[in-house]
Amino acid sequence: MPRTHKRHDRSDIFIHWFNAACWLLLLLTGVGLIQNPAIDPFGSGYPQALRSLVGGGAALLALHEGIGVLWILGFVFYLIVNFKGARFFLAEIFSVSPARDMAWMVRKMVLMTLGPKALKGVGMDPELPDQGYYNMGQKAFAQASVVGGVVIAATGVIMLLSDRTFGADSTGLVGWAVTLHFIAVGLVFAGLLVHIYMAAISPEERPGFKSMFTGVVPDGYAKHHHRLWWEKIRNDGE
Numbered sequence: 001m002p003r004t005h006k007r008h009d010r011s012d013i014f015i016h017w018f019n020a021a022c023w024l025l026l027l028l029t030g031v032g033l034i035q036n037p038a039i040d041p042f043g044s045g046y047p048q049a050l051r052s053l054v055g056g057g058a059a060l061l062a063l064h065e066g067i068g069v070l071w072i073l074g075f076v077f078y079l080i081v082n083f084k085g086a087r088f089f090l091a092e093i094f095s096v097s098p099a100r101d102m103a104w105m106v107r108k109m110v111l112m113t114l115g116p117k118a119l120k121g122v123g124m125d126p127e128l129p130d131q132g133y134y135n136m137g138q139k140a141f142a143q144a145s146v147v148g149g150v151v152i153a154a155t156g157v158i159m160l161l162s163d164r165t166f167g168a169d170s171t172g173l174v175g176w177a178v179t180l181h182f183i184a185v186g187l188v189f190a191g192l193l194v195h196i197y198m199a200a201i202s203p204e205e206r207p208g209f210k211s212m213f214t215g216v217v218p219d220g221y222a223k224h225h226h227r228l229w230w231e232k233i234r235n236d237g238e
């Protein structure tokens, strides 16, 4: 058995960090676009300061739109370069085995909050069921970020076009686009807080974090965290 296993291609690593950088910039500029004293997430000082920094509200909107278009183009580029990888990723994250994966999700949440005694106390096995290439937590976040990402991109394009070409009869469509854009960003952002904790801060996932730079994980980590994937690569070859 090799001591490490390939987990991510160079293009997968590129698209992940490109996406993370775009998300950061889109959040920073997007929050700055909200200038309403009733709902400003960071108070009215932040949108004001950002507008002065970039040369006004119109320039800030153009910057947010520009980063959004670049974000979409980045994904188009990734799909051209590694369509096979994208197909593998989508097939993995949307294949859920209800009994095994839901049991994993419930037990993992109890283990992380109340500990193994709470599971034993209600007669449940504290061992987590084996997981595949992604565990159910990773799959849930990946599903939300793919569906949310498509909604954010589509509604963003509608809003972008509405500034330039749509007439007054599209007001309803644009109103829905604004609402769904906010809801999707909120949902993905909530998952992102957990994702960043699990992927970058939690010590037991450290080899997974390193793999987002090196592309490989140690054999022991693959065996312990992604047993079904480990068995598959052991039987089929890498």
Ligand code: HEM
Residues within 6 Å of the ligand: 007, 016, 019, 020, 023, 134, 137, 138, 139, 141, 142, 145, 188, 192, 195, 196, 199, 200, 208, 209, 210, 211, 212
């Ligand atoms: C500081 C920011 C981020 C860090 C440190 C981070 C870290 C990681 C790591 C280490 C993995 C690899 C997990 C593995 O394969 O074992 C990963 C995967 C992934 N990341 Fe991120 N990520 C960040 C931001 C984002 C953002 C902004 C998104 C999307 C909105 C995102 C979406 C994903 C998805 C869909 C996966 C694959 C499924 C998963 O492992 O959850 N990440 N991330």
